[in-house]
Amino acid sequence: MQKSTTLPVAGRSRHFYKVKDSAIGYLFLLPFLFFYAVFSLYPMVQGFVISFFKWNITGAKTFVGIANYAKLFQDPVFWKALTNTLVYVFVSTPIFMLGSLILALIVDSKMLRGKTFVRSTFFLPNILAVSITAVIWLNIFQPYTGLMNAATHALGVKNEIFWLSNLSLVWPSIILVTFWWNTGYYMLIYLAGLQEIPVEQYEAASIDGATGFQRIWRITVPCLKRTHLLVLFLQVIASFKIFGQVFLITEGGPGGASRTLLQYIYETGFTTFQMGQASAASFILLAIILIVSLFQLKIMNKQED
C-alpha cells in the first residue's frame, strides 16, 4: 500500500525526517480533517445525541431516552414510509441493473455506428437537476394534456389513466422516471467494466463457435462480477436515499402511498420541527446504509482475494 516515502538523504538522521514528515503529513491533511470533522463526524454524533431529546428547535431540549425511537416505531406513517422505500429498493434495483447492463452492451457493440452520440444520449438525462426532471415528467404524466396518455391512447387504451394519483401506478411511474434519469450513469460504469474484459476471452469463444447471446451469457456477464457488485451497491444505497424526484412529482401522494423514508425525515424535522424524532428516523437511515456499506465492503474485499 505504501510507496517509498522515507528517503535516504545523506547527512540527516532518519529520525529528523520522520518528525518532519509527520508534521507535513498532518499539515496536508489539516483542511480535509477540519471539514470532515466539522461537517461529517460532528453532525453524525450530534444527530445521535439529538435523537434522545425532545426538541422543537426553538425551545429547550429535554432528555427523553429512547422515547423518540418508541414513538417512531408506533407511527404508522413511519412504517409506511419505510416499507415504501424498502419495496422500491427491492423492485427497482433489478430493473435498473438489467437496464443499465443492456444499454452498456448496446453502446459497446461493434455493430453500433456513432457511438459517442448514442452514449451521450443515454447519459444526457443524468445531467438534469432533479427539479427539471420532475417538471418534465409531471407534465408528461398529466392526464388529458400529457404525453403518456397520448401514447396510451395511440396504443388503443380508451380511458384516461391517472398515473400519479392511482395507487398501483404511482410507483411504476416513479421507477420509470428514475430509470430514464439515472440509468445512463450506471451504463457508463458497466461500459468501463466491459472494456476491461480481455479480448482473448471472446476470441476463444468465437473459435469454439459461440453465438452472440452465448457469448454475453457465458463470458460477458460472469466477467463483470465486480462491476455487478459495484453497480448493485451504488444503486441500493442511492435508492434508500430516494427523495427529490418523488417529492417533487407526487409530494408523497396519493395519501402517503409514495412517501419515502427521507421525506418522512424532512417532514418531521423541517415542517413540524420535531427535531428529536427526525434525528431518530435519520439514525435508522444511517444504520441501514451503514449495514449495506459494510456488507459491500466485505463482499468486494472477498472478491479481490
Place this chain on the structure above:
Amino acid sequence: MEKTNKKFYTEWLFNLLTYGLCILWLVPIVWMAVVTFKPESVDVTKVSNWFQPPFTLENVKAVLNHPQADVFRWIANSAIISTITTCGVLLICTLAAFAFSRISFRGKNILFIVIMAGMMIPREATLVPLYTLFQSTGMLNTRFSLIAPSLAAPFAIIILKNFFDGLPNALFEAAQIDGCGWFRTCFGIAAPLSKSALSSLAILVFMQSWNDFLWPFISITKPELVTIPVGLPVFRSQYLTGMGLTMAAGALLAAPIILVFIVFQKNIVKGIASAGIKG
C-alpha cells in the same frame, strides 16, 4: 455471400432499433423545448404539431418577467457554488490524497480507515444536526453553508490516492534529491501528472453540486441564494397555470448545462466512467 448479407441486415436492424431507442430517450427533453415555444392553444400531445408554426416566445417572456423568479440569478448561484465547491474539493482532497500516498506520518493507516468509514455516512442522515450547526453559528443562508459540507469528500481521496500511488517512484525521489519541497512536489509534479483523474473528479463533483437539492432546499430561505434545483419548484407551487410556464422555466434552466454537456460530452462520458469504476 449470403452470410455477409445476413450480417449486413443484422447490423442495419441493430442500429435502427438503437437509434429508435435514442429518439425515445430524447422525447422528454425535446418535448420540454417544444412546449416552451408553443402557445397554450396548440395540442402539444400531437407530434405532427411539434415542429410546425405557430411558435411563440410568450412563455419564455413570462418566465423572465416573473416577479418571484430570477432565473439568471439562480443559474449564476448554481454556477458559483458548484465552481467553488469543485475547486475546493480538488484542492483539499489533492493535499490529503498526496499525504496518504506519498508522505509517511504517524497514525496514517488509522486516519485513512476513519476517513474511508466516513464514506458510509450519508449527508441525508445528518440534515438536522447540520441545520442546527449552521443556525447556531448564524451561518444559515450563506453561500458557505452550501459549499462547506461537500468539501471533505472521501471518494475523491480514493480516486486521487489510487492515481498518485500509480505514479513512478523515481520521479518523487528525484524531486526530493533536488530539494523540492512537499508542496511543490504535490502541486508541481503529482497534480499535473494526474490531469485525467483530476478532470474526471472535477466533472463528478461539479455535477453532484449542480444537482444538489435536499440540503439547499431545506436550508436556503433567502431568494438571493436560491439555486436552480431549489428555484424551479417555485413555479409549480405558486402558479398552477398551464404547463407552458413551468416547461419554459425548466428549459431555460436546463439549457446552460445541456450546452456544456454537448461541448464536453466526450470528456464527461469518459470521466464519469473512469471515476465511477474506481469510486
